[in-house]
Amino acid sequence: MAQENLVIKRDTTELEEVIIIRKRKLSNYRQEKTLSSIDDYLEKSNKVTMIKRGNYAWEPSINNMNSDRLNVTIDGMQIFGACTDKMDPITSYVDVSNLDKVSIGSGQTGTENGHCVGGGIDLKLPTSKYNESGLKTSLDLGYETNGNYRTGGLDIEYSSNRFYINTDGIFRKSNNYNAGNNQEIIYSQFQKYNISLQTGFKLNKNQSIHANIIYDKATNVGYPALPMDVSLAEALITSVSHNYNNDSTFIKTLKTKLYFNTITHIMDDSKRPDVPIRMDMPGWSDTYGFYSKATTRINKHKFALNLNGFYNRSLAEMTMYPNDSNQPDMFMYTWPDIRTLYTGVFAKAVFSLSDTETLSTSVRFGYHNNTIAKLVGLESLQIFYPEITDSKSRFLTSIASDYTFKKKTYDVSFGLGYGERAPSVSEGYGFFLFNSFDNYDYIGNPTLKNEKVIEANIKTNFHTDTFHIGMEASYFHIMDYIIGDIDASLSPMTIGANGVRIYKAISNATIFDVYLNSSYKFSKSLSINGTLGYNYGKGSNDENLPLIKPISYLAEVNYNAKNFNAAIQFEGNGNQSHYSSFYGEDETPAYGILNFNLGHILYLKSNRLIFKYGIDNILDANYSTYADWNNISRQGRNFYANASFVIF
Numbered sequence: 001m002a003q004e005n006l007v008i009k010r011d012t013t014e015l016e017e018v019i020i021i022r023k024r025k026l027s028n029y030r031q032e033k034t035l036s037s038i039d040d041y042l043e044k045s046n047k048v049t050m051i052k053r054g055n056y057a058w059e060p061s062i063n064n065m066n067s068d069r070l071n072v073t074i075d076g077m078q079i080f081g082a083c084t085d086k087m088d089p090i091t092s093y094v095d096v097s098n099l100d101k102v103s104i105g106s107g108q109t110g111t112e113n114g115h116c117v118g119g120g121i122d123l124k125l126p127t128s129k130y131n132e133s134g135l136k137t138s139l140d141l142g143y144e145t146n147g148n149y150r151t152g153g154l155d156i157e158y159s160s161n162r163f164y165i166n167t168d169g170i171f172r173k174s175n176n177y178n179a180g181n182n183q184e185i186i187y188s189q190f191q192k193y194n195i196s197l198q199t200g201f202k203l204n205k206n207q208s209i210h211a212n213i214i215y216d217k218a219t220n221v222g223y224p225a226l227p228m229d230v231s232l233a234e235a236l237i238t239s240v241s242h243n244y245n246n247d248s249t250f251i252k253t254l255k256t257k258l259y260f261n262t263i264t265h266i267m268d269d270s271k272r273p274d275v276p277i278r279m280d281m282p283g284w285s286d287t288y289g290f291y292s293k294a295t296t297r298i299n300k301h302k303f304a305l306n307l308n309g310f311y312n313r314s315l316a317e318m319t320m321y322p323n324d325s326n327q328p329d330m331f332m333y334t335w336p337d338i339r340t341l342y343t344g345v346f347a348k349a350v351f352s353l354s355d356t357e358t359l360s361t362s363v364r365f366g367y368h369n370n371t372i373a374k375l376v377g378l379e380s381l382q383i384f385y386p387e388i389t390d391s392k393s394r395f396l397t398s399i400a401s402d403y404t405f406k407k408k409t410y411d412v413s414f415g416l417g418y419g420e421r422a423p424s425v426s427e428g429y430g431f432f433l434f435n436s437f438d439n440y441d442y443i444g445n446p447t448l449k450n451e452k453v454i455e456a457n458i459k460t461n462f463h464t465d466t467f468h469i470g471m472e473a474s475y476f477h478i479m480d481y482i483i484g485d486i487d488a489s490l491s492p493m494t495i496g497a498n499g500v501r502i503y504k505a506i507s508n509a510t511i512f513d514v515y516l517n518s519s520y521k522f523s524k525s526l527s528i529n530g531t532l533g534y535n536y537g538k539g540s541n542d543e544n545l546p547l548i549k550p551i552s553y554l555a556e557v558n559y560n561a562k563n564f565n566a567a568i569q570f571e572g573n574g575n576q577s578h579y580s581s582f583y584g585e586d587e588t589p590a591y592g593i594l595n596f597n598l599g600h601i602l603y604l605k606s607n608r609l610i611f612k613y614g615i616d617n618i619l620d621a622n623y624s625t626y627a628d629w630n631n632i633s634r635q636g637r638n639f640y641a642n643a644s645f646v647i648f
Helices: 038-042 375-382 425-429
Strands: 007-011 016-020 048-051 059-062 070-074 101-106 119-124 134-144 149-159 163-174 190-202 207-221 229-245 253-268 278-298 301-321 330-352 357-372 391-406 410-421 433-435 440-443 451-463 467-486 499-521 526-539 552-560 564-573 591-604 607-616 638-647
Touching: 038 048, 038 101, 059 070, 059 119, 278 330, 330 375, 330 425, 357 375, 357 425, 425 499, 440 467
Parallel strands: 070 119, 440 499
Antiparallel strands: 007 016, 016 101, 048 059, 101 119, 134 149, 134 638, 149 163, 163 190, 190 207, 207 229, 229 253, 253 278, 278 301, 301 330, 330 357, 357 391, 391 410, 410 451, 433 440, 451 467, 467 499, 499 526, 526 552, 552 564, 564 591, 591 607, 607 638
C-alpha cells in the first residue's frame, strides 16, 4: 500500500480525469494523507462532490447529479448497493489499498461501462505486476485525534517473470467525531476492514489470466443525519479475466472478464434511544456479469470496442415492531426482488486529424429489462399502477463526440453528447422509501420514461513553464427529469413524515457548471494554485434543483523539496442562495476553513519510511456544506499523522 499523494491527470482529448492512487512518491497535489479513504480522494476532483450522511460511505455525485444518474463500476464490473437509503454507495466497498487509479468521465464520456446521464466513475484495480521483484512488503499506520480515528494496513506482494500474487488488508475504526467548538456528533462512529487478493499467471508472452477477490465488511456504522444506523455492510467481489496483448496483430489488446459480487446491508435503529417504532431493514444485491474489451490501431487512429452484460437481483424488506407487544409485527418489501438484465455494446474511435487536432467519437447501445420477482411486490405496486405487468423492457442510446486542438502552450476542446438512462430500482419500484432530507415517503413508478440528456462542454488551457490557467464548463439539458412529486391523496407509512412523493418526470431540467483553475511556480520548490467554481440547476417547474453546489473556491501554497513537502490550503463555499425549499433544502451559510500539512521521506538502504502529518480545520470552524445531509456539521480541528514503511 503506502499510498501517498493524489495525482490528477486530465486528458483533454477525452475530457477525463484520472486520479492516481498507488504512486509511491512524495508529491503533493491537494492530498495530504497517505491513508485517506477513497471518498477523500474523489472529493479533490472538480467534477465530484461527496454527499455526506455521516463519517462513512459518502455518496459521489458528478456535475451535481447523484448516483442514480451515474455509472459507478469497479474495474469495469457493475455492482449495485443493497441499501434503499443510499447508505452504501459502490465506493464504500473498496479501499485505496485495492486500487491503482480512478477514471472519472464527465457526462457521456463516462459510458464505456454502462449508460449514464451525469458521468461515470471506474475504480480501477492494479494492472499486472510481472516485474521479477521477488517479495515486497509495506506497513501503514495512521492516527487522527478527532474521533480517535485509527487506521492500519499491511501489503504483501510476490512477483516473478510469469507469476504474481498480492494480498493486502486495511482496518479503519473511528469513534464519534467532534464538529467545531467541541460539539460531539453522536452516531458518527464506524468500523471497517477490507481484504483483497490479486493474482496472475502468464500463459505465454501475449496471454495471461488473472483472478481478484475483495472482501469488505463494515459494522457499527452510525449515520447522524439519518434516523437509522447500519449494523452490517458486507461485500464479496470476485472476478477472473483473460488478457491478450500483441502489437503485431490487428487486435492489439483483448480483455475478457467474468465476475460476481454479492452485498448484504442491514439497517437498524437498535442503538437509538427513542424511536416511534422499531424497524429492521435488510437489503441484498447480487450481480453476475461479463465484459470483453478490445482495442486496435490503424495508422494513427485508435479504436475500442466493449461488449458487456449483467444480471442483478435487488431485494430489500422492512419489518416494524410496535412498542405495544399486543400489536402484530408489520412487514413489507421495499424493493420487491427486482431482477435487472442488461446487455450492450460500446464503440469508440479516436481520429488523429493532424499533429494538433484530434476527434473522438463514441456510441453505446443497450437493452435493459426489469422484472418484479415477488408477486406481493407486483400486487402492491398495482394499487397505484393497475395496468403494469411484472416485466418492463427498454432500449438505451448514448452518443458523444469531442474535438481537441492542442499546441505547445495552449489547448482547447469541446464536445457534444446525447444519452439515456433507465430509472433506478428505487425510482421504478421502491415502495414507501423514507427520505429524511425532505421528510417524505417515496413510491417508485414503473411507467417512467427513459431520462434523456443533451450536453455540451468546453475546456481550454494556457500554460508556460511557470504559469497555468484553465477553464472547463459543462451544460446539461435533461428531458423527462425524474424527481419526486407530492401526492396529497396518499398517507405516509413513516410516523412523522410530511406526506408521500411519487417519482414522476418533469418536462426538463438544466444544469450548468464552470470551473477556473490556475497555478504559478515561483521556483522549483514554491508554487501556488487555485480553483474557482460556479454551478446552477433549475427545473422546468421553475424550482431550483436540490444539491446544487454554490460558488466554491480553493487556494493553496505548496513547498516541495527533495525529501520534504509542506502545504497550506484555504477552501470553502459561498452562501447557498439558490437552494430548493420545494425539495426539502434550506439555506447553507458560507464557510471557509484552513488546513496545513507536511510530509517527509527517509531512505533506509533500499527501504523507505514516509511520514505525513498536519492539521485539518485549524481554526476549528463549525460548519456544514450544501452536500451535508440535514445540515450535519463536518469535523472540527483535527491533528493527524500517517506513517508508511515500504520494504523492497
